[in-house]
Amino acid sequence: MNSKVDKYERLLKLAKSRGFFWEAFEIYGGVSGFLDFGPLGVLLKRKISDMWIKWFVKNEGFLEVETPIVNPEIVFKASGHIDSFKEPAFKCLKCDRRFRADHLVEEELGLSSTEVESMDLKMLQKLALDKGLKCPECGGELSEPYYFTTMFKTFIGPYMENIGYGRPEAAQGMFLAFKRALELKRGKLPFAIAQVGKVLRNEISPRQGPIRLREFTIMELELFIDSEDPKCPKMSDVENEFLRVIPAEARMKGYEEPLELTVREYLDKGLITMEWLAYFMVKAKQFMEHLGIPHDCQRFVEKLPWERAHYSSQGFDQEIYLDRWGWVEVSGHNYRTDYDLKRHMEYSGVDMTVYKRFEKPINVRKIQVEPVEETIRRDFREHSDTVVKLIMSIKPETLADGLINSNAVKLGDYLIKPEHVKISERIVEEKGKRFIPHVIEPSFGLERVFYAVLEYAYTEREGRAILKLPIAVAPIQVAIYPLVTKDGLPEKALEVYTRLLNSGFDVYYDDSGSIGRRYVRSDEMGIPLALTVDYQTLQDNTVTLRNRDNWRQVRTNLNGIENRLRSFFADEISFENLGEPI
């Protein structure tokens, strides 16, 4: 029909009129980056996230958790977000406009972005003063440079100094839960912690409706592995699957077209460095296929080193082709190494290492340091106890090295000399060792998946819109209609409605308007089956079922219909097998 109007616009209209989603705060004019989800949208989102949990968590035996959205500042200091999530800015003291300080310096003074990126506030300020930088809009004086963060900042409790942030990713909560999860898994790797939850990102200027939000739902899992044993035991299940991938090295040479190789080939060529990363990429591809997005409309793009997040050592974006915006990221697959756990160990002082038994004990040379009481008392007198404690708290190897190399080591305020300690070496049998796990993380944006599902489901036939949602995620499963609103048909239809409702189906009853009009409505709502009660129903207890996707009909008996419907929605029997074709 309106070929000039793109799919996004037509879908937006449908989404509003049928109650999938619309912009939030509408009566106050709206705020960009926020959406309301209506009845059908809520159901669709829930079914998608349930499916994700089934695929990525339950079927894998992983652990699902729920952790707070508001976190104390220390969490994001440790995670590195405070440092890498800020941008320097100037404010014009005359016209009050704000500018990115790095961009302004870059443009006005003709410096390269790499030069500017390494500058701190002091350097930016000095540069601005020396070169007499002014507001590019009105020529006014500029303020001192300051940092703004794209995280939502708040206070915890009544104390202004107790700063909290809305989490920009769910991952940190899972790293903090690592020790508990490790215990639940009885200390054995690999395992993963997963979470579906809201995150907040205070984007500078979000656009693109459901594609870029300031508050959205992330479906994320952190897989913890031993980096010396990075094999994925399930690799053989998926290694012959094809993936469309644009590797970083190809991108740097200007190639835009994805390779089309099997997972095994990507691994053998070293294009994907970790088996688990590849495993989750295949799962992600299959997941999106099950949601109605064909293989050809998906691709994985490897991030270039400078595009990667601060924690990532290899990363791929899974992208889906959308009518209006082209390729859009729906999930990110990152190898986070041991970065996060290491940082949280440093900041919290809590040990997050995992113990690993060696297959055979190995012998290692161990240095041992013993304080010599006599000389310590002689030289340190009343401080002797403190000095002994200091000696015991430092790594023996460090102390021994220092004493051998420079003949004295400073511990606190005290100078320790060789005569204060007795150094010995012996062979110790070690049965295992402790290590910090490495992390593989697939992370999905639920709202983007949701939108992609809607867009790929949206079709038109004879000028009518049909949402061909995959039956597994259709918000409503069966629409129930009386053919006409008289002669007891509505009563019978309501009886069927109640019966299916009580059997756990998502059902919808409608008796307003002609039967054709009602079919149009349920097509727009993406309801896969319409069940119509007609005059024959009153005689032989049979009803018609109509298929949303091809408008074909079958007649079926109400006896035992629940089991047939259940099989249909479990994808075990086809529509034609639900009854006798009409």
Added chain:
RNA sequence: GCGGUGGUGGUCUAGCCUGGUAAGAUACCGCCCUGCCACGGCGGGGUUCGCGGGUUCGAAUCCCGCCCACCGCACCA
């Protein structure tokens, strides 16, 4: 954040230039009709014209500020 375009019942659109207090289609509701793909008839309700201010006797219309959306640039861990 910058530049451009726009915002009128639920939805789409006319009216704006040339101020005189809102129109059509569709959707919706009720009754009648109804026998499987937007049937028809009759009746009905609904628009502080994005928000705020200004000019004017009078503003959807002219002016200013803001908000939101779209397109381009920038941003997108």
